[in-house]
Amino acid sequence: MAFCIRSGALDKLKIRGGRRLEGEIRVSGAKNATLPILCAALLTERALTLSNVPRLMDVRTMSRLLAQMGVEVSDNSETLELRAANVGNPEAPYELVKTMRASVLVLGPLLARCGRARVSLPGGCAIGSRPVDQHLKGLQAMGATIEVEHGYMEARAQRLRGARIVMDMVTVTGTENLMLAATLAEGTTLIENAAREPEVVDLARCLVAMGAKIEGAGGDVIRIDGVRSLGGAEHRVMPDRIETGTYLAAAAATGGDIRLVGARPDLLDAVLEKLRETGAHVETGEDWIALRTNGALNAVSVRTAPYPAFPTDMQAQFMALNSIARGTALMTETIFENRFMHVQELKRLGAEIEVEGNTAVVKGVPHLDGATVMATDLRASASLVIAGLVAQGETLVDRIYHLDRGYETLEAKLGALGARIERVH
Numbered sequence: 001m002a003f004c005i006r007s008g009a010l011d012k013l014k015i016r017g018g019r020r021l022e023g024e025i026r027v028s029g030a031k032n033a034t035l036p037i038l039c040a041a042l043l044t045e046r047a048l049t050l051s052n053v054p055r056l057m058d059v060r061t062m063s064r065l066l067a068q069m070g071v072e073v074s075d076n077s078e079t080l081e082l083r084a085a086n087v088g089n090p091e092a093p094y095e096l097v098k099t100m101r102a103s104v105l106v107l108g109p110l111l112a113r114c115g116r117a118r119v120s121l122p123g124g125c126a127i128g129s130r131p132v133d134q135h136l137k138g139l140q141a142m143g144a145t146i147e148v149e150h151g152y153m154e155a156r157a158q159r160l161r162g163a164r165i166v167m168d169m170v171t172v173t174g175t176e177n178l179m180l181a182a183t184l185a186e187g188t189t190l191i192e193n194a195a196r197e198p199e200v201v202d203l204a205r206c207l208v209a210m211g212a213k214i215e216g217a218g219g220d221v222i223r224i225d226g227v228r229s230l231g232g233a234e235h236r237v238m239p240d241r242i243e244t245g246t247y248l249a250a251a252a253a254t255g256g257d258i259r260l261v262g263a264r265p266d267l268l269d270a271v272l273e274k275l276r277e278t279g280a281h282v283e284t285g286e287d288w289i290a291l292r293t294n295g296a297l298n299a300v301s302v303r304t305a306p307y308p309a310f311p312t313d314m315q316a317q318f319m320a321l322n323s324i325a326r327g328t329a330l331m332t333e334t335i336f337e338n339r340f341m342h343v344q345e346l347k348r349l350g351a352e353i354e355v356e357g358n359t360a361v362v363k364g365v366p367h368l369d370g371a372t373v374m375a376t377d378l379r380a381s382a383s384l385v386i387a388g389l390v391a392q393g394e395t396l397v398d399r400i401y402h403l404d405r406g407y408e409t410l411e412a413k414l415g416a417l418g419a420r421i422e423r424v425h
C-alpha cells in the first residue's frame, strides 16, 4: 500500500483572488462512498478490486487501519486491491479513529466476520458531538453484546441474527454499518428510516457484486437477506457529488464558465436547482455538468436535510457564494449542531453574517478582502477557498490538511481552471 499525499501540518494555500474559473476538469471518485466500500473488504477472504478511488488522506487512513488488521492493500495506480485473507487484529485504535470518524465503519464488518471487534469511541469533532448510538442499537438488535470500557467499544457476537431495526434518525454511516453487518447475518434484516444517500446505494451495489442479497437501497427501507459468505468483486466507485457541487459553487461565485466531466448530475438535483436560482446557467448531460454565469448572483436560501434535499456537506460552500451575492440568504443547518465554524473566518474576509440558533443570515456584500483564515473542517475549508477565489488581493488558508482529507489534487484542478493558487509552507 503506498499512495502519497503531500500534506504538511503547516501547509497553507495561497490564493490570489479575482480570476473567473474557466475550463474543464474531471470529477474524482466519491470519498464517502469509498470509505464504507473499503470496509466491505473485511467481509470476504477474496480480493476486492476498486477503481475510481480518490487518492485522499481519509482513504489512506482507512487503508492503514485495514492494513494493521491484516488486510493486504495494494495500489496499482488504476485500481486499489484489498484482500482480507485473515483478519488477525479486529481493532480500531484511538489514534486513527480520532483523526477520522468514519473508522467506526469497521465495527459492523468485523463483528460479522470475526465475531468480535474493539473500536475506539469517536469523540466530538469540529461539527458537533456526533454520537454512534444508532450503530450500536442496530448491532445489539442483531444479537451483539457491546460494552464500553476505557474509551473502547468492545463488541461480541456468535453469529449476528437478522432483525428489524427502526432508526431514530437518518444516519448515513449508521445505515452503512448495519447493512455491512447484515450481509453475513443469519436471516433477514430490515433497516427502516434508512439513509437514502447515493453513497449508501453505491455500497449496496458493491456488496451485491460480492454476493450479498440487498433490496431497497436508495429507499427508506432496506432489506438484507444474510448469506454464509461473500466473494470477491470488482467495483467502480461513483463520482463525488460534493466535490462536483464545490467546483460548481466556486465557478458561480467567480462568475465563471466551467464544465465538469465524469459527474453524476442526477444525484445533484437540489444543488443544481439552487445554483440556477442564483441566476447561473446550468446544463447537464448524462455524465457532465456545465455552468456559466453572466453578471451578479442572487442570494439563495437553503435548508440542509438528508438526501435528496440540500446536503449539509454543501452548506459552507454556498455560504461563501451568498457572501458576495445580491440580497440576503437564510441558511438553516438541520443535520449538525455546530456546522457554522466557517462563519467567523468568512467574516474576517468581510462577509456580513449573523448566526441565530441553527440559522445563519447572510447579507451579500459587494466584495471580500483577502486575509489569513483558518480551516476548521473539510467543507469549511472548501468555503474559505471559494471565498479566497473571489476576494480582492491575497488570501492564505491555514490548516489545509482538512482539505486534503476530501479534495483530490485541489490546487491542480483549480489551477487548470485558471485560479492563481499555490501551496506554501
Ligand code: EPU
Binding pocket: 032, 035, 101, 102, 128, 129, 130, 131, 132, 133, 134, 135, 136, 169, 170, 171, 172, 173, 174, 199, 312, 313, 335, 336, 337, 378, 379, 406
Ligand atoms: N447521529 C446520532 N446518532 C448516531 C448517528 C448519527 O445522533 O448513531 C446524528 C448525528 O449526530 C447527526 C445526524 O445524526 O446529527 C446525521 O449524521 P450521520 O450519521 O448521517 O453522519 P455521518 O454518517 O457521521 C456522513 C458523512 C458526512 C456527512 C453526513 C451527513 C461519511 C464518511 N460522512 O457522516 O460527511 O456530512 O453523513 O450527510 O459518509 C464530509 O464529507 O465532510 C462529511 C462530514
